[in-house]
Amino acid sequence: MSNKYVIGYSTTKFGELWDYSLYDLVQTVTGSVLEKTKLEAAQVDAVFYGNMMAGIIENNLHSGAKLAELLGTHVPVYRTESACASGGMAFHLATMYLDAHPDSTVLVIGAEKMTDVSPPDVTSALQAAASGEEQLAGLTFPGLYAMLARMYMETYNYTEEHLAHVPVKNHFHAVRNPYAQFRREITINQVxxxxxxxxxLKVLDSSPISDGAAAVLLTNSPNIRKRVAYSVRVLASEVATDTISIKHRRRMDTLQASVVASNKAYAACGITAKEISVAEVHDCFSIAELLAMEDLGFWAKGEAGSRIVTGETRLDAGGSLVVNASGGLKASGHPVGATGIKQIGELFLQLTGQADSRQVAKARYGLAQNVGGSGGTAVVTILGQV
Amino acid sequence: MSEVREELLWLLFLVRFNMNNPIRNWRRQKKIHQFRNRIGTVETWTEIIAPPAQFAGEAPYVVALVRMDDGGFQYGMITDINSEDIVKGMKVRATVRVVSTGAAAEDIITYGLKFVPVDPV
Structure with a gap:
């Protein structure tokens, strides 16, 4: 069984954080997670940093050296870029680092600064994660997911109202998350x-443009683990990829990278989808949560449109699985490099009983699904209180 | 003065984001003409209301994923038809049209694949 543990988590509020630069956000979560775990920067053996867009919209690269300057360290700093899965990929690589380095502790940060430029400019920058042909055709990420949504709705006879249940649920959860961007409920009619x-797809089907950062500490050091108040075992962290263009895929009612990554993750730890009681899935658009529920094995193919309407994955439903208790990307916010780390941090809070008013009762196993682009990359992480 | 400044900022943006790079355009456009006049079927589509910066002047516009009769799929805007008349399964023909003219008067013109209905609607 894995000897890797998440031992601490910190996040900024997500939203329009105009007073903070990208590295202000990074510094905030770094200082906070070290303080919470009572560790010193000198006890960190390596840093992994997920960020997508700073090189495009801020002309800001060589982040390893910048982070070394902030931390006052000479340890290796690795930056990952996998579009909106940059954070999840940073976490995955951190687990691989621990596999290769016994008795080590690593800091994993995800951060993104998106509100310094106009929405059309952010849309253009996000387009960098699409294929050249998709960019040339004027396709945006909402546009790509909209084509998947239309295909799914026509194949399984669903309507826009079925999709609308996703953001309504996630806004309901976000009211209970003090770090969420939108802490207000919405109705089906409003969507x-x-x-x-x-x-x-409409505005309220879609995750927002957000600033934010999140950080977790990971260790395989028995001594460090003994010193911290909370720890959760990393049971599996798996990555899968797919074609960057959706036009080259065999099916368009599924994100095959999520299917492959989750199957590998379940096999790696011997946990089944039925045993997961809390999940953070990549609801960049309402259709994405429906596809995720099927691709991760929670619901059968074509079933998500009808199951979401029952509200069974809401915190107050008393069901066996709660999905996106944080508010998801839709309502908690989606600073793209930070999202994958926030998802894992939310699982850490849930599995250690620290989620306050959004606490899922008796949560033992949690799953996070972080997707890059229109499904070209998927990272699936399973944590357990074992 | 402010208009000139805005135009300069837009050009700076294009250069930084490499959106209207002539070499890149030249390389891509060499491949486009082979699809001209080929027929396909609309598989799925969307009308883009919130466009990226370089397509701001085109919005709203419809982009479809088209299953080509001779194999494979292509993306392209659908033109010469109202969006409410577009349906899955409709036959379209590939054509080469201007997809972006850039912001400045002498900016390069980008050509790309578009589709028009085979049967008049």
Whole structure:
């Protein structure tokens, strides 16, 4: 069994954080997670940093050296870029580092600064994660997911109202998360009446443009683990990829990278989807949560549109699985490099009983699914209180 | 003065984001003409209301994923038709059209694949 543990988590609030630069956000979560675990920067053996867009919109690269300057350290700092899965990929590589380095502790940070430029400019920068042909055709990420949504709705006879249940649930959860970007409930009617951004997806089907950072500490050191108040075992961390263009995929009612990564993760730790009681899935758009629920094995193919309507994955439903208790990307916010770390941090809070008013009762196993682009990369992480 | 400044900022943006790079355009556009006049079927589509910066002047526009009769899929805007008349399964023909003209008067013109209905609607 894995000897790797998440021992601490910190996040900034997600949203329009105009007073903070990218590295202000990084410094905030770094200082906070070290303080919470009562560790010193000198006890960190390596740093992994997930960020997608600073090189494009801020002309800001060589982040390893910048982080070394902030931390006052000479340890290796590795930056990962896998579009919106940059954070999950940083976590995955950190687990591999621990596999190769016994008795080590690593800091994993995800951060993104998106609100310093206009929405069309952020849309252009995000487009960098799409194929050249998709960019040339004027396809945005909302547009790519909108095409998947139309395909799914037509194949399984669902409507825009079925999709609308995803953001309504996730906003309900975000009210209970003090770090969420949108802490207010919304109704099905409000979702349906919100303006389209790429038909059939509307503004309230879509995750927002956000600033934010999140950090976790990971260790395989028995001595460090003994010193901290909370720890959760990393049971599996798996990555899978797929074509960058959706036009080259065999099916468009699934993100095959999520299927492959989750199957590998379940096999790696001997846990089944039925044993997961809390999941953070990549709901960048409402359709993405429906696809995730099927791709991760929680629901059968074509079933998600009808199951989401029952509300069974809401915190107050008393079901066996709660999905996106943090508010998900939709309501908690989606600073793309930070999202994968926030998802894992939310599982850490849930599995250690620190999630306060959004605590999932008797949570033992948690799963996070972090997706890059339109499904070209998927990272699936399973944590357990064992 | 402010208009000139805005135009300069936009050009700076294009250079930084490499959106309208002539060499890149030249390389891509060599491949586009082989698809001209080929027929396909609309598999799925979306109308983009919130465009990226370089397509701001085009919005709203429809982009489809088209299953080509001679194999494979292609993306392209659908033109010469109202968006409410577009349906899955409709036959379209590939054509080469301007997809982006850039912001400045003498900016390079980007050509790309678009689709028009085979049967008049």
């Amino acid at each position: 349906l009446k919100s303006p389209y951004i790429a038909t059939p």
